[in-house]
Amino acid sequence: MQSTTYDFIVIGSGSAGGVVASRLSENGKYTVLCLEAGDKGANYIWTIPPGGVVYLIDNPAANWRYESEAHESHGSRPIYVPRGKLLGGSSALNGIIYNRGQRIDYDTWAERGCPGWSYKDVLPYLKKIENTDIGTDEFRGRTGPVKVTVMSKLSPFYDLFIEAAQAVGIPHNPDYSGASQEGVAMAQQTGYRGRRQSTATQYLYPARQRPNLKILQGAEATSLMMEGKRCVGVRFRRDGALHEARATREVIVSCGAANSPKLLELSGIGNPDILRRHGIKPVHELRGVGENLRDHYAAILKWRFNRPGLSLAQRGRSWGLLLEILKYVFFRKGFIAQGNGSLRVFAKSRPEVGEPDIMMIVNPYIIDLKGGQGRRMAKTEGFFVYSHGQRTESTGSIHLRSSDPFAAPLISYRFLDTDYDRKTAILAVRRAREIVNASPLKETIAEEMQPGPQIETDEEILEFVRKSGNITQHMVGTCKMGSDPMAVVDERLRVHGIAGLRIADASIMPTIISGNTSIPCMMIGEKCADMVLADAEAAPPRTPQALKRPSREAVSA
Structure with missing residues (x-):
């Protein structure tokens, strides 16, 4: 393909964009250009083993390494915001956890003015993604491109935790992506044979x-x-030069919740007041661009064991780490072969709640954070838990920092701003403590290291979460779908008021998913591709002759 004119242009190769580009080119009828800002591919050394995430989380070669603005809602400090900068986007550096969320998430979207996005509507696309022997055919896919497996129990700790959770009324659930999410289980992952x-x-x-x-x-x-x-195309920088590419049919923006609103604003689409502030001429007013930012927010809880053999701490250091490396290289086994967050709990904060509103991420080791960014396994024989509300209500924003297209976006988080979010955050900590204080797990505990037994009242717990919490990297909502005045795209992901332009990524989610976001984004990509292809069959393309002549820079691309 020598031409710089394509039928479709997909901007971004992440959890949604990679799917869209692949599916649009599948039938061979249409020419497709997929742009990825990162220059690292799927063979980048640290993205292959799941355990390599520790070398990606603060790696400028593969990570945009954004930071939010400081705000009192999260302890008047910036929050570190890692985002993928390599082929596959954030799907190439996340914890590879497979989690769809709940039926209620998608039904809520449909009820809020997004027809075609109920659980019944999206289930076929969720099944289309996966290839797994977990669960039943009613809920699980068997022939998709992504193999889904269950993490192995690498320590006796897992059974102790599962039994303790059951002792406080949380059932064991062998398939939290099936009929119901509620329960405790080993995590499902998008890792196969250690890759x-x-x-x-x-x-x-x-x-x-x-x-x-x-x-x-x-x-x-x-x-x-x-x-x-x-929208007729895109301008981009590559190898230090500026280029143009044109689309005869559509441009699909899949830059993620951080960068999709930024690209729209750079193009004059958004809140005119914000655009003019940065010297950008408004092309189309959409005041919802960059608003409605949501994420999961949790403080890390830590306990120390009173005996050896339960934690993986010694396997992550010195000779233990060397043994794990050899185990991975020769057998594709061990903790390097697994994702991050190997045990999952989906629980109700209180009995009257209809569906689980708390998620816990549990690992049998302790992470030392360096400034909230880099991480390493601590020497301490213990374990950690992230416990947080699933369907958070508090919203922030992401906007341009300046008219410089290469400047990081201005990320303004707001956490714990609603009574519901504050109450659920407190109950999430209490629920985790309840499990740890139950037999048979409690007999193995030497001490609660963080927040510590001195943090007990609701006010103390809330202050602890506010001052020490971090995101779980599930940002969504900044170009939300809907029909209200703040919606950016309609139910077919078309940008309101702009022809030839759609958005497909986490930014279109009106509300946050009860869980991780990578798989729901792949579902968005699958559904978007189907809608684009259906519309393409119904309408002829604009002819290349109707397009402006490409620039010399475009030809060189």
């Missing part, structure tokens, strides 16, 4: 030899090309 499966490995790499698909890495979008109220 990460991202949209790069499972969608784009199998498709990259198609003559109608062009994947450009190291290509950072600077603005959308607009002709009146129609």
Whole structure:
């Protein structure tokens, strides 16, 4: 493909964008360009083993390493915001946890003005993604590109924790992606035979030899090309030069919840007051662009064991780590072969709650954070728990920091701003303590290290969470779907008021998912591709002759 004109342009190769680009090029009828700002591929050394995430979380070669603004709602300090900067986007550096969320999440979207997005509507796409022998055919897919497996129990700790959870009324649930999410279980993961499966490995790499698909890495979008109220292409920087690419049919923005609103604003789409503040001429007013930012927010809880053999601490250091490396290299086993957050709990904060509103991430070791960014396994024989509310209500925003397209976005989180969020955050800590204080787990505990037994009242717990919490990297909502005045896209993911432009990524979620976001984003990508292809069959493309002549820079791309 020598031309710089394509039928479709997909900006971003992450959990949604990689799926969209692969599916749009699948039938061979359409030419597709997929742009990825990162220059690292699926064979980058640290993205292959799931345990390599510790070398990605603060790695500028593969991570945008954003920071939020400081705000009193999270202890008047900035929050570290890692985002993937490599082929596959954040699916190439996340903890590879498979988690769809709950039926109530999608039904809520449909009830809020997003027809076609109920659980019944999205289930076929969730099944289309996966290939697993977990659960039943009613809920699980058997032939999709992403293999889903269950993490192994690498320590007796897991059974102790599961039994303690059952002792306080939380059932063991062998498939939290089935009929009900509630329960305690080993985590499901998108890892197979010790290798990460991202949209790069499972969608784009199998498709990259198609003559109608062009994947450009190291290509950072600077603005959308607009002709009146129609998007006709994209400008981007690659190898130090500026280029243009044009689309005869559509442009699909899949830059993620952090960068999709930024790209729209750089293109003159958004709140006119914000655009003018940065010297950008408004093209189309959409005041919801960059608003409605949501994420999960949790403080880390730590306990120390009173005996050896339960923690994985010694396997992550010195000779123990060397043994784990050898185990991984020769057998693709051990903790390096597994994702992060190997045990999951989905619980109700109180009996009257209809569906689980608390999620816990549990690992039998303790993480030492360096400034909230880098991380390493501590020497202490213990375990940690992240316990947080699932369906948070508090919202922040993401907007331009300046008119410089290469400047990081201005991320303004607001956490614990509603009574519901504050109450659930407190109950999440109490619920985790309840499990740890139950037999047979309690007999193995030497001490609660964090927050510590001195933190007991609701006010003390809330202050602890506020001052020491961090995001679980599930940002959503900044270009939300709907029909209200603050909605950015409609139920077919078309940007309101702009022809030829859709958004497909976590930014379109009206509310946050009860769990991790990578798999729901892949579902969004699958559903978006189907809608785009259906519309393409119904409408002829604009002819290349109707498009402006490409620039010399565009031809060189």
